[in-house]
Amino acid sequence: MQNRKEYLKQLLQQKEWKQEDRDWLLQYLNENDLTDLKDAASAAYEADLQSTDPVLEREHSARILEQIHQRISLPKGAVVRSMWFSRWKVAAAAIIILVAGAGILSLFRKPVKQLLVTAEKQRKTFTLPDGTIVYLEPGTTIQYATSYGKEERNVTLTGEALFKVEKDDAHPFIVASSLISTRVLGTSFNMEVRNSSEAKVVVLNGMVQVEAKGEENQQGKELILTANKSAVYNKDTHLLEMSDATDDARFYSQKQQGRFVYDGEELIKVVNDLQRYYNAEIRLDKRIQHCAFYGDVNIVDDLEKALDLIAVSLNAKINKDKNGNGYMIAGGNCQ
Incomplete structure (x- = not known):
């Protein structure tokens, strides 16, 4: 033979x-x-x-x-x-x-997966077949079946994404990951699973059910989240905890809309937003941390343009680190 x-x-x-x-x-x-x-x-x-x-x-x-x-x-x-x-x-x-013979029957064929991937410095917006909009953050992967929306609306997430879910009472929208599973009918929420030990969900509007996938006593534990609430699951402690997430919800909502709007926010909060969005280190002179900032930051602008806007409003200076890895907002005063 x-x-x-x-x-x-x-x-x-x-x-x-x-x-x-x-x-x-x-x-x-x-x-x-x-x-x-x-x-x-x-x-x-x-x-x-x-x-x-x-x-x-x-x-x-x-x-x-x-x-x-x-x-x-x-x-x-x-x-x-x-x-x-x-x-x-x-x-x-x-x-x-x-x-x-004539090919593999659909009955036996493994479901073909669609794959959405973003590079480390890339953001992408994608609309799923049912009209659900997904905003993918850098270094994110999403998978879903080609049959998505016909009988079920399931996606698998690694990384971070914001979902603006199209309402469909007959077909719940489910986001699975290695640590948690999130189930909704129609809402907007952000989900982040970037490592093997922690996952986080923040609800912008509507209602979301979050279920832990821990191996011990927290397995199967569920939380119901409403707007401006978050759930964090820690695999090491096996805890699924809910907390207020008003600031996070505001950040994700404005990021989705393409513009950060500040009407008297403390400068330290503005800088925190910029660090999160641009993934850069920004240090701030202690004397101006609590100064009120009024202005809009368009997310299509580069970081230095946003920092220049802050510097002008406070009569401060922007110094770039010699190694090029971060910025310092120095001098200036609260006007």
């Missing part, structure tokens, strides 16, 4: 099988190690994705499954006493047969 993996590959390319082919496959499926089958099926699956041949419609699946039984000579109700097959082994055989 030739190399087993090559033989499986050859079977995938054959339209018809001989009796010895069927016997060999049945014997192979009864083995514990099906690594070669998985590799061959995976390669065939990827090739099928690139094919221009149409995938068979689901309504034809019943007839084709009948043909599968005929190909491997398994009549309905037959009891094979010499071998025992678990359901997944039979399914694996079915996949191979279907690949060898």
Whole structure:
């Protein structure tokens, strides 16, 4: 017998099988190690994705499954006493047969995922098929099925994103992550899961249900959040805690709108916003930390333009670090 993996590959390319082919496959499926089958099926699956041949419609699946039984000579109700097959082994055989024919059935094909990715210094706005708007922060990945919105609205998040969810009472919107799961019907919220130990959700408006995925006593614990509230889950302490998040909600809301508006805010809060958005270090002279600031910062402007606006309003100076990693707002006075 030739190399087993090559033989499986050859079977995938054959339209018809001989009796010895069927016997060999049945014997192979009864083995514990099906690594070669998985590799061959995976390669065939990827090739099928690139094919221009149409995938068979689901309504034809019943007839084709009948043909599968005929190909491997398994009549309905037959009891094979010499071998025992678990359901997944039979399914694996079915996949191979279907690949060898007209393509992989939708019934057996793994759901194809859509992937949204932002680079480390990139922000992106994306609209999901149901109209939900997603604002992705740098270094973020979101996955969702191509069937999104038809039966369910599920996405998986790594990183940070703000979701403006289109209301749909029949299909809750669910954001899954490694630490928490968030479920809503229609609202705006920000969710951040940037490491393996902590996750945070901030609600801008509406209502959100947050569920912890901890392994110990907090597993399954839920919190219901309303506007201006946040939930933080810590995997190390296994605690899911709710707190006021008025400042965070304001920050996310204004960031979504594209402009930070300040009407007498203390300068230290303004600087904190700029550090968060531009991911830069900004130091502030203690004498002007509590000065009131009036002005708007457009998020399309670069950081130095925003800092110049502050400097002019307070008669201060902006000094850039020699290493270029941060800024210092020095001098000036509260007017």
